[in-house]
Each structure stands twice: as C-alpha cells, then as structure tokens.
Amino acid sequence: MRARPIAVSALTALVATLALTACDDEGSGGKGNKKADSSASPAGSTACKADQVGQEVAASEAPAAGDTGSVSVTLTNRSGDDCTLEGFPRVDLTAGGTTWSLAPEESAKPEKLTLKPEETTAFTITYVRGPAGDAAKGAAVKTVKFGLPGAGADLSFPWKYGEVALRSASEPDASVGPLQRAGD
Numbered sequence: 723m724r725a726r727p728i729a730v731s732a733l734t735a736l737v738a739t740l741a742l743t744a745c746d747d748e749g750s751g752g753k754g755n756k757k758a759d760s761s762a763s764p765a766g767s768t769a770c771k772a773d774q775v776g777q778e779v780a781a782s783e784a785p786a787a788g789d790t791g792s793v794s795v796t797l798t799n800r801s802g803d804d805c806t807l808e809g810f811p812r813v814d815l816t817a818g819g820t821t822w823s824l825a826p827e828e829s830a831k832p833e834k835l836t837l838k839p840e841e842t843t844a845f846t847i848t849y850v851r852g853p854a855g856d857a858a859k860g861a862a863v864k865t866v867k868f869g870l871p872g873a874g875a876d877l878s879f880p881w882k883y884g885e886v887a888l889r890s891a892s893e894p895d896a897s898v899g900p901l902q903r904a905g906d
Contacts, residue, residue: 769872770797770805770837783883784851787860791851791883795868796844796904799837808834809871811845813898815886817861824898832900844904849896852887860885861894871901 776798784791799805810826824847835843852860863881870877887895 768803768805770799770807770870771801772870772873772875772877774799774801774805775870775877776800777877777879779879781883784849787851787853787885787887789851791849793847793849793866793883794844795847795879796842797870797901798842799839802839804836804838806834806836807843807871807901808832810898810900811871812869813847814867815861815863815881815894815896816865816867817863820861822861822892822894822896824894824896827897827899830900833902835901835903842904843901845901846899847896848899849883849894850887851883852885852895854885858888858891860887868898 778796781793809832813824815822863886865878866881867876867878889895
C-alpha cells in the first residue's frame with residue numbers, strides 16, 4: 723500500500739515538471755519548445771480600426787434599482803487582414819448633455835490579441851441600475867460611445883437598459899472590462 727502513494731506522488735511531480743517545461747518560453751534558446759502564441763502580432767498586423775469591425779450588443783439587464791447588470795459588446799474583424807487589440811476600450815455614457823467616462827475594472831488584466839479576419843473579441847460593461855426619475859442618484863443614459871485602443875474613430879450604440887446608478891455627480895456606478903477573445 724505504501725508504494726502506491728509514493729508512485730502517484732512521483733508521477734504527479736513528473737507531470738508538473740513537464741508542464742512547467744512546456745510553458746518555458748525562455749529556456750532552451752527559444753528553439754524547439756516554444757509554443758506558438760496566437761496573440762502575438764504577425765508582421766504587418768496593425769491596430770484594429772473602428773470602421774473595420776462589426777459590433778453586436780447583448781445584455782443581461784439589471785431588473786430593478788440596486789441590481790447589477792452587464793452589457794457585452796462583441797466585435798468582429800471585418801478588415802480582411804489581421805489586426806491587433808490590447809487593453810481596455812474607452813467607454814463613455816451620455817445622458818442629456820452630460821458624459822461620463824467609465825473606469826476599467828480594477829482587477830482585470832488585458833491581453834494582447836491578434837484577430838484574423840472574421841475572428842471576434844468582446845468586452846463587458848458592468849453597471850448598477852439606478853432609480854428611475856432621480857437625477858441625483860441615477861443617470862438616464864441614452865448613448866454609449868466607445869473607442870478601441872490605438873484607433874481614432876469611435877463606435878456607438880443606444881442604451882436601453884435603464885438608469886445607471888451614480889456614485890457621485892461625476893462617477894457612474896459602472897466599469898468596463900478588457901478586450902478578450904470571444905468564441906473559445
């Protein structure tokens with residue numbers, strides 16, 4: 723009975739060692755054991771441009787004031803060439819004559835993505851629903867405008883998901899997540 727746990731422990735250690743070796747990109751001169759990185763920028767790849775992506779918006783709407791909801795924006799590379807994205811999109815919410823810029827999710831870490839033609843990426847806006855009709859506690863958002871990292875033009879869509887709670891007059895209770903690979 724004692725030999726079996728030792729054999730299992732030895733096998734576990736061997737598997738862990740092999741897994742660490744397989745992940746080592748620097749180890750043996752970078753030849754032979756380096757995994758292909760699908761997020762690396764191929765030669766000639768440029769930042770994805772707003773006018774060359776398709777967008778689809780889906781929501782898990784917050785049903786009542788104080789509830790949390792999310793709005794996912796999926797972007798498809800329609801450029802015909804590879805393009806790259808890294809970081810957080812710039813997102814602004816507009817209600818009447820007021821615009822609020824959303825802060826990135828604090829704990830999120832963006833990755834560098836290379837999108838081949840027709841591949842997708844997505845980001846999520848998370849928000850707390852505000853009370854209807856109380857301009858001091860909630861913003862009746864009408865439009866979302868967002869920009870991609872490294873791209874000059876903006877995209878937009880109408881906001882149909884209720885008021886967004888306000889932490890203060892200058893800060894909505896909402897954040898934006900990083901661009902992430904979609905469809906995996």
